Amino acid sequence: MSSFLAEQDFAIPHLVVDLDRVEENYRALDKALPQADIFYAVKANPHEQVIKRLASLGSCFDTASLNEIDLCLNLGISPDRVSFGNTIKKVRDITAAYKKGIRLYAFDSDEELGKLAEHAPGSDVFCRVLVNCDGAEWPLSKKFGCSTEMAYGLIVKAKEAGLNPVGFSFHVGSQQTNLDQWDSALSQVEKLFNDLARVGIKLTLVNMGGGFPAHYTTDIPDAQAYGQAITKAMDGHFGNNKLRMIVEPGRYIVGDAGVIEAEVVLVSRKEDKDKKRWVYLDIGLFSGLAECIGEAIRYPISVPGKEHSTETGPVVLAGPSCDSLDILYQNTAYMMPLDLKAGDKVLLHSTGAYTTTYSSVGFNGFPPLACVCI
Amino acid sequence: MSSFLAEQDFAIPHLVVDLDRVEENYRALDKALPQADIFYAVKANPHEQVIKRLASLGSCFDTASLNEIDLCLNLGISPDRVSFGNTIKKVRDITAAYKKGIRLYAFDSDEELGKLAEHAPGSDVFCRVLVNCDGAEWPLSKKFGCSTEMAYGLIVKAKEAGLNPVGFSFHVGSQQTNLDQWDSALSQVEKLFNDLARVGIKLTLVNMGGGFPAHYTTDIPDAQAYGQAITKAMDGHFGNNKLRMIVEPGRYIVGDAGVIEAEVVLVSRKEDKDKKRWVYLDIGLFSGLAECIGEAIRYPISVPGKEHSTETGPVVLAGPSCDSLDILYQNTAYMMPLDLKAGDKVLLHSTGAYTTTYSSVGFNGFPPLACVCI
Numbered sequence: 077m078s079s080f081l082a083e084q085d086f087a088i089p090h091l092v093v094d095l096d097r098v099e100e101n102y103r104a105l106d107k108a109l110p111q112a113d114i115f116y117a118v119k120a121n122p123h124e125q126v127i128k129r130l131a132s133l134g135s136c137f138d139t140a141s142l143n144e145i146d147l148c149l150n151l152g153i154s155p156d157r158v159s160f161g162n163t164i165k166k167v168r169d170i171t172a173a174y175k176k177g178i179r180l181y182a183f184d185s186d187e188e189l190g191k192l193a194e195h196a197p198g199s200d201v202f203c204r205v206l207v208n209c210d211g212a213e214w215p216l217s218k219k220f221g222c223s224t225e226m227a228y229g230l231i232v233k234a235k236e237a238g239l240n241p242v243g244f245s246f247h248v249g250s251q252q253t254n255l256d257q258w259d260s261a262l263s264q265v266e267k268l269f270n271d272l273a274r275v276g277i278k279l280t281l282v283n284m285g286g287g288f289p290a291h292y293t294t295d296i297p298d299a300q301a302y303g304q305a306i307t308k309a310m311d312g313h314f315g316n317n318k319l320r321m322i323v324e325p326g327r328y329i330v331g332d333a334g335v336i337e338a339e340v341v342l343v344s345r346k347e348d349k350d351k352k353r354w355v356y357l358d359i360g361l362f363s364g365l366a367e368c369i370g371e372a373i374r375y376p377i378s379v380p381g382k383e384h385s386t387e388t389g390p391v392v393l394a395g396p397s398c399d400s401l402d403i404l405y406q407n408t409a410y411m412m413p414l415d416l417k418a419g420d421k422v423l424l425h426s427t428g429a430y431t432t433t434y435s436s437v438g439f440n441g442f443p444p445l446a447c448v449c450i
Numbered sequence: 451m452s453s454f455l456a457e458q459d460f461a462i463p464h465l466v467v468d469l470d471r472v473e474e475n476y477r478a479l480d481k482a483l484p485q486a487d488i489f490y491a492v493k494a495n496p497h498e499q500v501i502k503r504l505a506s507l508g509s510c511f512d513t514a515s516l517n518e519i520d521l522c523l524n525l526g527i528s529p530d531r532v533s534f535g536n537t538i539k540k541v542r543d544i545t546a547a548y549k550k551g552i553r554l555y556a557f558d559s560d561e562e563l564g565k566l567a568e569h570a571p572g573s574d575v576f577c578r579v580l581v582n583c584d585g586a587e588w589p590l591s592k593k594f595g596c597s598t599e600m601a602y603g604l605i606v607k608a609k610e611a612g613l614n615p616v617g618f619s620f621h622v623g624s625q626q627t628n629l630d631q632w633d634s635a636l637s638q639v640e641k642l643f644n645d646l647a648r649v650g651i652k653l654t655l656v657n658m659g660g661g662f663p664a665h666y667t668t669d670i671p672d673a674q675a676y677g678q679a680i681t682k683a684m685d686g687h688f689g690n691n692k693l694r695m696i697v698e699p700g701r702y703i704v705g706d707a708g709v710i711e712a713e714v715v716l717v718s719r720k721e722d723k724d725k726k727r728w729v730y731l732d733i734g735l736f737s738g739l740a741e742c743i744g745e746a747i748r749y750p751i752s753v754p755g756k757e758h759s760t761e762t763g764p765v766v767l768a769g770p771s772c773d774s775l776d777i778l779y780q781n782t783a784y785m786m787p788l789d790l791k792a793g794d795k796v797l798l799h800s801t802g803a804y805t806t807t808y809s810s811v812g813f814n815g816f817p818p819l820a821c822v823c824i
Contacts, residue, residue: 118815119771119772119813119815122812122815139815140771140772140814141814141815141816143812143815143816143817144814147815161772162770162771163716164730164770165716166715166732167792167793168461184718185718186719187716187717187718217774217775217777218720219728219768219776219777220774221720222718222719222720222721223720223721225722226719226721226722229722341538341539342539342561342562344560344561344562344596345559345560346595346596346597346600347599347600348597348599348603358540362740362808366736366810369743369775396515396536397514397536398491398514398535398594400593400594402593403591403593418540418541418561418565419541433812433813433814433815435811436740436807436808436809436810436811437807437809437810437811437818438496438517439493439807439808440493440514440515440536440807441496441513441515441517441518441521441807442515442517
């Protein structure tokens with residue numbers, strides 16, 4: 077990676093993804109959770125070469141839209157390896173996906189269930205339930221999922237409506253570092269499995285979603301630790317009942333496989349006596365770094381050739397646009413070399429996930445984040 | 451507008467811009483501030499037809515990047531009607547802009563001044579100063595501008611470096627509804643003019659930036675009221691000293707000239723007893739509605755044919771992506787018809803500014819916001 081970057085002279089910011097690192101991350105998770113089917117969350121980084129490499133390793137794919145489904149199918153991935161995991165789908169997209177052979181769908185509401193029953197008859201469906209997600213750096217709000225009481229009723233109704241309800245999904249929050257959360261969520265799911273078995277509905281699938289973290293500025297448990305915690309929780313709740321287990325990692329697979337090379341556009345002060353400098357990069361919230369909103373994700377940042385400089389001082393980091401909201405880090409303490417100046421390159425590490433597709437089409441006239449795979 | 455919309459059957463969200471309304475807004479501001487040169491802030495909506503219509507009315511253009519400059523010049527607008535108003539510019543972009551004939555630049559720091567002196571020698575430059583912007587719905591933070599003490603020094607230095615310092619700019623915040631803010635800002639600028647005149651530097655330009663509001667859900671003063679407040683403040687501070695005045699409206703010109711037609715993808719509840727429904731649209735924070743972050747801008751929303759429905763209930767409004775942050779309005783009280791369902795069209799009004807270019811290239815596989823002008 078560093079030798080590749082040293083040879084480039086990019087005029088605009090580029091994300092460089094190391095495909096071997098993608099493979100390494102996939103293999104580590106596969107080893108830690110051999111009993112699970114890995115459905116890569118395409119939205120994290122839909123670059124064709126990322127998808128191809130993962131497909132060659134045997135990965136399945138979790139998609140959020142018809143365009144993501146088409147991306148996978150056009151690369152030769154068979155539809156039985158693709159799930160339509162968004163609980164919010166247009167009728168015309170369900171219809172098209174069904175016609176293309178997609179038979180695994182997520183839902184969390186009565187209206188969505190009705191759409192699936194009508195336009196994807198007989199398909200496998202799983203219901204997303206709301207779980208506690210304390211401990212996640214990018215928490216999930218209540219946008220997805222429903223209460224367990226509602227989920228129970230929806231599974232019964234799905235069966236009646238001619239669908240094949242297979243189980244439940246839940247997400248413990250992105251970048252989840254509290255390993256106990258999976259156990260707590262599985263308690264809820266176990267109860268649902270038992271209640272539904274009592275009315276003759278035998279479920280077979282637990283979809284654990286994502287939440288596996290990438291390496292940013294703080295230490296995180298490794299894949300092995302996640303695997304052990306999840307395996308132990310599954311054994312505790314489901315014992316010898318061998319269920320199909322799905323995980324949907326995105327950030328974990330591509331996050332630390334990517335580095336963005338950007339450029340310093342300006343270093344300035346607001347008053348002569350300011351200790352804190354403002355450093356403006358040619359990438360900002362609207363050109364790929366949307367996850368810096370609220371300073372939620374704190375990427376490690378380095379200046380090539382000056383990684384070990386001791387002559388550093390505090391900075392505010394901001395993007396290049398005329399939007400005053402376009403500030404990356406104001407409250408997080410970042411230190412940068414005192415001799416930093418316009419034209420210097422900077423590297424934003426662990427930026428492989430949720431950057432390229434987040435970038436705007438042309439806010440302020442700036443081009444979207446480019447991406448190359450090596 | 452409403453008859454045009456009634457005839458469409460868009461498969462994806464579209465912004466429709468009424469060019470006559472753009473013209474009307476331009477003319478109202480021109481009438482309210484006849485002494486000012488209007489530099490339309492291209493970033494608000496860079497659609498070619500918007501730029502062309504404004505160019506035909508005599509507008510000048512404030513640009514944030516080389517791409518925006520090229521857009522204007524390629525439409526036949528002469529470079530003396532275009533300013534490079536971003537205080538954060540790459541050397542290669544300054545060099546290219548200068549070569550294309552751009553001679554009016556903004557800056558707010560020593561490093562930027564150095565770049566301009568070297569790569570845009572002899573150009574007119576204005577320094578952006580920090581002013582109080584209480585009262586703005588989209589406040590400006592401290593990203594742009596410098597203290598008045600620093601501004602004084604920079605203007606002196608600009609002169610010494612062979613540039614032609616012409617004055618100051620300031621922004622009172624976007625969607626500014628407190629008319630006293632212009633008077634307060636002009637006090638700071640007047641003092642700077644006087645101090646610099648004492649050392650033999652006679653300035654000629656006051657650039658008031660933007661801040662003129664569009665119509666959203668609250669009442670705002672009209673152009674006439676802004677014109678009177680600004681004219682009175684200018685007369686009070688500069689009297690018979692006839693300065694060149696620039697204003698840089700963006701939102702004011704195109705905001706209420708645009709309507710987004712979107713579609714309801716799902717209406718759901720999280721628990722059976724929930725009074726509040728979740729309404730998911732096919733447009734969200736990452737496909738054009740970034741200004742809903744923090745619920746800062748509250749667009750009026752209507753359901754065609756049900757504008758006067760009394761059978762309504764509270765809703766949370768969210769986008770279609772699998773991102774849990776992609777929620778439009780959760781704390782703002784929006785009411786929508788009780789019989790709202792998937793497939794219904796909704797109109798988001800006053801969405802002409804800061805929507806199309808904010809939209810992501812393809813987050814979750816969803817296409818960017820389309821735009822048509824009528």
